[in-house]
Amino acid sequence: MGVRGLRSYIQEHRDKFLQDFKLKDTKLVIDGSNLLYFLNSHFEEENIYGGNYDHFNTKCRDFFNTLLKCKILPIVVFDGADDPDNMKLETILKRLDARFSRVKKWKTKEILPILSKPLLYQILDELKVPHIATVYEADKEIAVLASRYECPVVTNDSDFYVYDLKGGSISMACMIEKERMDVNGSFYIPVKLYRREAVLKELFKMENDELIFPVFATLTGNDFFDPSSITLNYPKRPREQMSFARRNIRVVVEYVCRAEFESGQKAYDYICSQLSQAQREQFKYSVDSYLDTKQFTLFDLEAFIANLTHGHSKEISILYERPSTEGNLSLQELSLDEPEKLETEPSSSTDDSASMPRQAHNHRQQDEKYMKILSLEAYHYKIKTETTYHPGLLMRL
Incomplete structure (x- = not known):
């Protein structure tokens, strides 16, 4: 880990x-x-x-x-x-x-x-x-x-x-x-x-550089990148090489310090230039995973927790992901106070779906493509245990 x-x-x-x-x-x-x-x-x-x-x-x-x-x-x-x-x-x-x-x-x-x-x-x-x-x-x-x-x-x-x-x-x-x-x-x-x-100040002498530490951490080895098979040259001494086969953090510290990179971006570009295509993709993925701490991945966790702490115990919050028109994942939230208050879908059809809740009706139309996530029975069941999750679904009751 x-x-x-x-x-x-x-x-x-x-x-x-x-x-x-x-x-x-x-x-x-x-x-x-x-x-x-x-x-x-x-x-x-x-x-x-x-x-x-x-x-x-x-x-x-x-x-x-x-x-x-x-x-x-x-x-x-x-x-x-x-x-x-x-x-x-x-x-x-x-x-x-x-x-x-x-x-x-x-x-x-x-x-x-x-x-x-x-x-x-x-x-x-x-x-x-x-x-x-x-x-x-x-x-x-x-x-x-x-x-x-x-x-x-x-x-x-x-x-x-x-x-x-x-x-x-x-x-x-x-x-x-x-x-x-x-x-x-x-x-x-x-x-x-x-x-x-x-x-950043003591080890890299780059107190305000946001990229050098993710580069260093990835080069050391984590869950996404294994450096044991790579050997890197030094920018100013191309004949000298450093092997990372031992995956020793002191080896990485020595390499970064001796390489005398001017910035994290310089280190990132130089290391990527010496990696294979597959290694480069893993390296970039790992570095990027450390950088974005501004936006949540799927939904606003802060708002969801605020909802919990304000005592909305009778409210069902269903968070789920669906493909947007651009093909990317988007998130929607439903808040249901009582199942009988759900608005129904106007329709002239004699089909049973005419009397179904709007969200359930919409998802039934796409039953083969999307997971059906709305279950009114769950509301009456009142399961008050842990947060339950499934692929594409987070539901707290």
């Missing part, structure tokens, strides 16, 4: 890249998938009989109650389905193999009990902590949301060292600290805050 070796590198140079920070009176975006494993692995004891759910429940509530005591509003964002472009398919398969290996070796502390996630959702509901599952992978959505709020992100994913986040990021390990009281009588959690500017 994330950039290979970057988290360890930051920790080794914590005096330069991390600063003491009093976490209080702020919104806090939390990587839900990271949080789930962290709460289980750090606080959980041996998983006897498939999981100590009482113990897990207590630790989860203690965690969030500490945040609320420090006047911190947590917003938990979980991963959705795997991205449909399959750029991370190889990485996903490797992780599955690793999980199977842990099961075979019976390393119970490294195995997530099967009901941990539903239990965490239930706790978040009871504590009224805003939470949501994105349609696909949550990394970019978390980065955009934190940028909108200008607040920190809590995660163990080293990709967040690369994103341009004004509020910075905090390691999960910092959240085990007990709350303290300052001289004004307010509570806070002492943490180590990471800000990207420190690395």
Whole structure:
């Protein structure tokens, strides 16, 4: 997960890249998938009989109650389905193999009990902590949301060292600290805050360059790009080469520093010129994934969470994607207070569809092409569990 070796590198140079920070009176975006494993692995004891759910429940509530005591509003964002472009398919398969290996070796502390996630959702509901599952992978959505709020992100994913986040990021390990009281009588959690500017200034001498860190991170290796098969020349010493077969972050640091690139754009262009077509596409995809932290991918997550926090519990919000006239994905939102209030489609037809709700009628006309997403039965069923998601569909009831 994330950039290979970057988290360890930051920790080794914590005096330069991390600063003491009093976490209080702020919104806090939390990587839900990271949080789930962290709460289980750090606080959980041996998983006897498939999981100590009482113990897990207590630790989860203690965690969030500490945040609320420090006047911190947590917003938990979980991963959705795997991205449909399959750029991370190889990485996903490797992780599955690793999980199977842990099961075979019976390393119970490294195995997530099967009901941990539903239990965490239930706790978040009871504590009224805003939470949501994105349609696909949550990394970019978390980065955009934190940028909108200008607040920190809590995660163990080293990709967040690369994103341009004004509020910075905090390691999960910092959240085990007990709350303290300052001289004004307010509570806070002492943490180590990471800000990207420190690395840009100290390591690359390019404090305001937004491209150099994504280039460096991609060259180090992440879920989208494997540098182990490439060898690069130096711009000013073309006879000298650097191999990245070992995928060692110190090798990349040495190369970037010795190459003496004038800017991130110069580094980007020079490296791309030495890659094959397939490698170049992967490299560009990876770099681009770090750059856009202004716009959400499919829908406005900030507005959706605002809807949740304002107590619209009786409202169904259905978010789904459909091909637009240009062929690109677009997003529409339906808000339904009561099913019987839905406007019907005027029609002179004697077909049953004449009395159907407008949206259901429209989708029935395209039944072979689009997924039917509107189910009035679901409204009466009143499922109040986790956010459910399907390809092209995000529904919260």
